[in-house]
Amino acid sequence: MIIVMSPGATEQHIDGVVKKIKEYGCEANISRGVERTIIGAIGDERAIDQELIDALPGVEQSMHVVKPYKIVAREWHKENTIVDIKGVPLGGNTVQVIAGPCSVETQQQMDDSAKYVKEAGCRLMRGGAFKPRTSPYSFQGKGVEGLEMFRKAADAKGLPIVTELMDVRMLDTFMEWDVDVIQIGTRNMQNFDLLKEVGRVKKPVILKRGMSATISEWLMAAEYIAAAGNHNIIFCERGIRTFETYYRNVLDVTAIPVLKKETHLPVIVDPSHAGGKAWMVPALSRAAVAAxxxxxxxxxxxxxxxxxxxxxxxxxxxxxxxxxxxxxxxxKILGRDI
Amino acid sequence: MIIVMSPGATEQHIDGVVKKIKEYGCEANISRGVERTIIGAIGDERAIDQELIDALPGVEQSMHVVKPYKIVAREWHKENTIVDIKGVPLGGNTVQVIAGPCSVETQQQMDDSAKYVKEAGCRLMRGGAFKPRTSPYSFQGKGVEGLEMFRKAADAKGLPIVTELMDVRMLDTFMEWDVDVIQIGTRNMQNFDLLKEVGRVKKPVILKRGMSATISEWLMAAEYIAAAGNHNIIFCERGIRTFETYYRNVLDVTAIPVLKKETHLPVIVDPSHAGGKAWMVPALSRAAVAAxxxxxxxxxxxxxxxxxxxxxxxxxxxxxxxxxxxxxxxxKILGRDI
Amino acid sequence: MIIVMSPGATEQHIDGVVKKIKEYGCEANISRGVERTIIGAIGDERAIDQELIDALPGVEQSMHVVKPYKIVAREWHKENTIVDIKGVPLGGNTVQVIAGPCSVETQQQMDDSAKYVKEAGCRLMRGGAFKPRTSPYSFQGKGVEGLEMFRKAADAKGLPIVTELMDVRMLDTFMEWDVDVIQIGTRNMQNFDLLKEVGRVKKPVILKRGMSATISEWLMAAEYIAAAGNHNIIFCERGIRTFETYYRNVLDVTAIPVLKKETHLPVIVDPSHAGGKAWMVPALSRAAVAAxxxxxxxxxxxxxxxxxxxxxxxxxxxxxxxxxxxxxxxxKILGRDI
Amino acid sequence: MIIVMSPGATEQHIDGVVKKIKEYGCEANISRGVERTIIGAIGDERAIDQELIDALPGVEQSMHVVKPYKIVAREWHKENTIVDIKGVPLGGNTVQVIAGPCSVETQQQMDDSAKYVKEAGCRLMRGGAFKPRTSPYSFQGKGVEGLEMFRKAADAKGLPIVTELMDVRMLDTFMEWDVDVIQIGTRNMQNFDLLKEVGRVKKPVILKRGMSATISEWLMAAEYIAAAGNHNIIFCERGIRTFETYYRNVLDVTAIPVLKKETHLPVIVDPSHAGGKAWMVPALSRAAVAAxxxxxxxxxxxxxxxxxxxxxxxxxxxxxxxxxxxxxxxxKILGRDI
Structure with missing residues (x-):
């Protein structure tokens, strides 16, 4: 970590910073410039809490030299991680399309959906039994009954299932119904207690990006899951919130190459929630795969x-x-298959 | 609700919309213009799910005529609601300042804090025992031990306490320690299961605005708590996420008069998290009270x-x-006291 | 236009709105509901200034039924417009890649650039002679001397040139050097006097999206050029400003299908300025073409x-x-060529 | 400037950075850490173009140690600058309210406005003769005729006038009509040619913040005016663009204390454009003065x-x-008057 002192910083201020750095087990390297003094913290700077340094008298700004995430970082794990979902590999050469309805409604609807998903050539199925809705007066999902319908329909077609977990108290039920991939929704990306719990099971987790989460916060949220023991994490970009009102969210296509650079874990995209309109989905899907x-x-x-x-x-x-x-x-153009 | 049909909409499309409106128990009023046909839904339009209407063939756009929130809306409850916190009124003529440390650290620190809070003339105390931190490697709060220290320190000075609840499984513990005001943090504003649970107790709830939540989403989140039975809700503006990087968040001062117009519930402001720097706090605090x-x-x-x-x-x-x-x-300029 | 009156609106308020609507040459249609009265303005509602309606006593909200843009709208011009750039068609079946350096530096650099652009199979060349720079102390471009170097280098390879116009007083010079495509940069998207002037010449214009311009504002900016007489307009998405700090801007790939739906004019993408890093360009370029x-x-x-x-x-x-x-x-997958 | 090399950087990469630093007239200081090498550039680092450093092979990130703005920075000019507007001081102890209509309409309207502005106790008057409008079909202002009406009405009451300049070609006309304060609107904050021109006259300039301009970009835009010779600059915060749709823009009240810290120049606020509704103006005005x-x-x-x-x-x-x-x-609470 590098700490820039303000022009008026005194020797006492500099000593205070050096003392704090040493408390974190690092060494300090002081460079006195004409306009400002700069202090470098040498050692495992991940241990240093940046805001505690910034609060010290005389400090103008500071900068971490190493990234704050570790287990999920590609820096320490060069090869792509391939997450195995009941035999379906995600993160390898094959692009996987997970399709299905927004929410589970009836057994018939789920049976039909499974049939169509299979026929289209997809190998994984999605569907929501618990739905996060802006209004308390909107349909909140079929709940456990929905899990049962989903399981039955998907099993008939041999499709592993992906469904969203909102409440930490429901995790056991998810395990009982053997949900194959647990989805953490955009509103829960920083629900840290939920992240810690899904970190304790071994099921693959799709971690959707928070509506206004930075890449760094997103990687740190994944680090919560990883630090608790579960490394089967899949990032899912689903659009970010901006000033634009024509479409629901802005699909952040740049996040794809950036995540592929920063982490070894797989990256998928939800084009349906991003745009919010079916007619936008084909263009966004093609863009995501191309990126x-x-x-x-x-x-x-x-x-x-x-x-x-x-x-x-x-x-x-x-x-x-x-x-x-x-x-x-x-x-195929990118040397992959689907 | 008003539905605008696209220029190419057919009679069949119009019939489809009318049929759907009737399914929701409303009547349809059709106006055929030169360029477009417009359909009005007459009745309790809150029951209509806008996205299901927008999905119908031939629909170009639609607009709700009434607001989606009800219990929290001033439209149906003209007078200000005053929330009573162990005898301290919030939402009335007196501006209440809730002060205290970010997190509970030691008994000594809490005892000292309580003393200073009291001496400054504040009537309520804040402090975090469970801390939402971006990194899993940062200090996560003292937990239940912290609640105990906080309770003890505050009781000695007769100060009701405000502390954040992150995990729904901790609610019973909060009730045991008789936490006076439950704070729902910015990352949990749309943690709907948590909202439903705090809606089942009678403790006042401070609902912080999500980092990029719209006013409407925020009011709907409060409606979750209210619909579950708890009307003791306090809104807390704490800065929104924007493109600006000089400060952590942008305090949205406009939200204050807007909320006071839309809801009868009290509105407070957290100037500390908004700016992220102590030297900004006085200016932001003055602005908030002035607004x-x-x-x-x-x-x-x-x-x-x-x-x-x-x-x-x-x-x-x-x-x-x-x-x-x-x-x-x-x-005083605004005819209030503190 | 549809106008929703507030619950407390009086007959006098309603009369006021009706009177204003008639001043704009429209007829008024009044529907009295249980909770609110709704007024429809029948006729050419583009003439109505929405904010003047919203300002009338008793008005709660209003909604335009037709789009505010006309010449650039696909609604009135169904086929794609193909802009002819000295024989190179843009907007048709062939995807055109305009390549070249950010700024003109030396004759040698431009000659080399032209050679490489041609060799790569591109048919148009870009290069900046006038550069908008955040700091007054940064290199501001070679100016007219740069135009001369650019013209010479591009002519040798038969490449039409694209370059940015910042100052309205430079338009005559651009015409003298026969600049083939005039680029309006992101900071000038709403420099209305500049838009009006380039609307008076017949040269194709690339209109970059403002850093935080909505789709609607962007279309209206193009309408300024079109209304002045020049219909050779090319939209260029170049990334929007958001909260994310990892990359310079967020390429808004959703804008591509949306613009193709709203306007008949060509849409191109600048992947270089969006991400701000060369290593992001291939992924963003592929995504743009795929979208x-x-x-x-x-x-x-x-x-x-x-x-x-x-x-x-x-x-x-x-x-x-x-x-x-x-x-x-x-x-090729999309049935196009390059 | 501090440059952090990536983990895989070679000696050749390090030499390349050192060579570049020396080209800018600075010296290089190399620190080799366990994980990364860090290079410090010693000397006048404002001369270094950060993006050219970031582009060098092996560079991971870099950070400026000193601020890029100089003339407008408080670091080099500790006391507040008071801008004199025909005898009315702005930036001193007295808070100045500049009031008047959005646009000049008729002589009668301006005469009435001037009377009311004066009666309310304001010392400066505003009014727009040239209006930046989203639509080319909206009223574009009365133009020069408007300047004449404004001048006449304001002179009768002894009020200096503030009006917006959009087109650089109109500057001479503004000087002829002796406009007292030239306003640069939000859409022109980075219209660099316009900034350079108003930098060449001595009239006070109100520089409105761009709709999504950072504090740093805003200060640099002012630096353009200052570098051209005109130091009579007044910053005007007018709301920034965010995701919120309830109000037009979000008044960024935090910008007030931040600018007062970063620059010695006066800072004013436009509460009318920020919220976009008259009923929000009193609360926002009070907040601005309080901040x-x-x-x-x-x-x-x-x-x-x-x-x-x-x-x-x-x-x-x-x-x-x-x-x-x-x-x-x-x-008065803040020790000022109005």
Whole structure:
């Protein structure tokens, strides 16, 4: 860590900083310039709490030299991690498309969905039994009954299932129903107690980016899961909040190459929630795969106009099939398959 | 609700919308214009899920005519709600300043803090026993031991306590220690299961604004608590995330008059987390009171440079005292006291 | 336009709104609901200034039913417009890549650049003679001398040139040097006097999106150029400003399908300024073409490390060549060529 | 400047950085750590172009130690600058309120406005003759005829005038009409040619913050004016663009203490454009003065409902008078007057 002292810093201020650095087990290196004095902390600077340094009298600014994340960082783990989901590899050469309805509604709807997902060539299925809704008066999901319907429909087609966990008290139930991939939603990216708990199980976790989370905060949220013992983490970019009102969120396509550089873990994209409209999904899906995403999380509904939730963003089974063909072509250009 | 059909909408599309509106128990009113047809939904439009309407073929855009929130809305409850915190009124004529350290560290630190908070003229005390930290490797709070220290220190001075609840499983413990005000932090504003649970107890709840939550989402989050039965809700503006990097967040002072217009519930401000630097706190505190805030949540530490967390933003006891005098003057201009 | 009156609106308030609507040459249609009265303005509502309606006593909110832009709107012009740049078509089936250095430095550098641009298979060349720089102490561009160098280098290879106009007083000089495409930079997207002037010439104009401009504002900025007589407009998405600090801007890939839906004019993307780092450019370029962009504006420098400006984001000639091959593959998947 | 090399940086990379630093006339200081090598540039680092350093092979990140702005920086000019506007001091102990209509409409409207501005106790008057409008079809201002009306009305009451300059070609006309304060609008904050030109005259300049400009970019824009010779610069915070849609912009009240710390120049606030609604103006005005603003720029119209532009945000003469009394009280608490 490098600490820049303000022009008026005294010898006493400098001594205070040096003392603090030593408390963290680091050594201090002092350079006195014409305008400012600069202090370098030598040693394991991850131990130093930056805000405690910034609070010391005479400190103007400071800068970490090493990244704050460790287990998830590519710096310490060069090869791509491939997460195994009941035999389906995510993060390797094959781009995986996870498709299914926004929410579980009926057994029939889930059976139909599973059939269409399979027919389109997808190997994983999504569906929400517990739904985070802005209004307490909106449909909140079918709950445990929904998990049961989902499990049954997916098993019939041999599809591992992906579903969202909102409440830490539901984790045991998720384990009982053998949910294959636990999804942590955008509103819970920094629900640290939830992160710690899913870190204690061995199930793969899809960690969606918080609506206004920085890349660094997102990596640190994953580090919570990893530090608790679970390294089967999949990042999912799903659009960020900006000033634009035409679409729900802005898909941050730049996050894909950046994450692939910073972490060894797989990166997927949810084009359905990003744009919020079904007609935007094909363009966003193609862009994500072209930018290097390892997978997609796409909403598809047997009859979108009758969906109980987010109807506006679901593809029809036919649209999904057409899209899969396009994505296959793009994957091939990049030396991958689908 | 008003639904604007696209220029190419057919009679069949219009019929589809009318049918859906009737399913929600509303009546439809059709106006055929030169360029577009417009459909009005008459009745309790809060029941209509806007995204399900937008998904129907031929729909271009729609607009809710009434606000989606009800219990928290001033439209249905004209007078200000005054929340009673063990005899201390919040939301009335007196501006309440809640002061104390960011986190509970030691019994001595809490005893000293309580003394200074009292001496400065504040009637409520804050302090964190469970801390949401970006890094899993940072100090996570003293936990239950911290609640005990806090309770003891505050009781000695007769100060009701405010502390953050992060994990729904800790609610019983909070009730055992008789926490006077439960704080829901910015990262949990849309942790809906947590909101529902604090809605089931009768303790006052401070609901901090999510880092990038809109006013409407924030009111709806409060509606979750209210719908579960707890109407003792206090909104706390704590800065929003923007592109600016000089300060941690941008205090959204406009939210104060806007909330006072939209809701009958009290509105307070946290100037410490907003700016992130102690030297910004006096100016932001004065601005908040001048804009009509019902209270403030200010960090004060007996010895800021030795704080274990957010040291950079805590006032000294002396600075708090000076600030209280200034705030008293501003409150008086607005016909209030402190 | 639809106007929703507040619950407390009186007959006098309603009369006031009706009177104003009639002043704009529209008719008023009044619907009295249980909670609120709604007024529809029938006729050419583009003439109505929304803020003047919102200011009337008793008005709660209003909504335009038709879009405010006309000449640039696809609603009134269904087929794609193909802009002809000295025989090079932009907006048709061929994806056009405009490459070249950030700024003109020397004749040698421009001659080399032109050679590499041509060799990579690009048909248009970019280069800045006038540079908008954050600091007054940074290199401000070679000016008119730069235009001369650029013209000479590009002519030798038969490449039409694209360069930025910052100052309205320089337009005549641009015409003298026969600049083929005038670029309006992000900081000038709402420099309305500049827009009006480039609207008076017939040269194609690349209109970059303002750093925090909405889609609607951007379309309206283009409408300024179109309304002045010049319909040869090319939109260029170049990243928007958000809270993220890892990269300079966030490339808004969703803007591509959205603009293609809203306007008949061509849409290109500048991946170099968006990310701000050369290593991000290939992924962003592929994403843009996959999402349907009609072209790209890419920085390439013969020797990036010696560039005088934005060195960090320029591709080498070899990287550009490799990228062109990948882009060709993606274009083919979409039924286009490059 | 401090440069952090990436873990894989070679001796050749380090030599390349050292060579570049020396080209800028600085000396290099190399510290080799366990994980990374750090290079310090000693000397006048303002001369170093950060992006050119970041582009060098092996460089991971860099940090400026000194601020990039000089003439406007308080570091080099400790006392507050008081700008003299025809005898009215701005930036001293007296808070100045500049009031008047959004746009010049008629002689009668301006005469009435001047009377009310004077009666309310304001010493400076605002009004727009050239209006930046999102739509080319909206009223664009009365132009030179408006300047004439404004000058006449204000002179009759002895009020110096403030009006916006959009087009560099109009500067001579502004000088002819002896405009007392030239306002640079938010859309032109980085119209560098315009900044350079107003830097060549001696008239005070109000520099509004760009809609999404950082504090640092804003200070650098002022540095353009200062570097050209004009040091009579007044910063005007007018709200920034965020994700919130309830109000037009978010007034960034934190910018006030921050600017007062970073620059010696006066800082004023425009509460009218920030919120966009007249009912928000009193709260925002009080907040601004309480936070330490040196003045306000407030819209007032003799009959707001009949205004031709931004009618929704203008105070009535009576509201302005009431507000002035409140502001006087707050100023007094801070040891100032109005």
């Amino acid at each position: 290097g995403a390892d997978g997609l999380l796409i909403e598809m509904h047997p009859t979108p106009c009758e969906a109980w939730c987010d109807a506006d963003q679901a593809l029809t089974p036919g649209e999904l099939k057409t899209l899969m063909a396009e994505l296959g072509g793009i994957a | 009509g805030a019902d209270g403030l949540l200010i960090e004060m530490h007996p010895t800021p440079c030795e704080a274990w967390c957010d040291a950079d933003q805590a006032l000294t006891p002396g600075e708090l005292k000076t600030l209280m005098a200034e705030l008293g003057g501003i409150a | 349907g962009a009609d072209g790209l504006l890419i920085e390439m420098h013969p020797t990036p490390c010696e560039a005088w400006c934005d060195a960090d984001q320029a591709l080498t000639p070899g990287e550009l060549k490799t990228l062109m091959a990948e882009l060709g593959g993606i274009a | 330490g603003a040196d003045g306000l720029l407030i819209e007032m119209h003799p009959t707001p409902c009949e205004a031709w532009c931004d009618a929704d945000q203008a105070l009535t003469p009576g509201e302005l008078k009431t507000l002035m009394a409140e502001l006087g009280g707050i100023a």
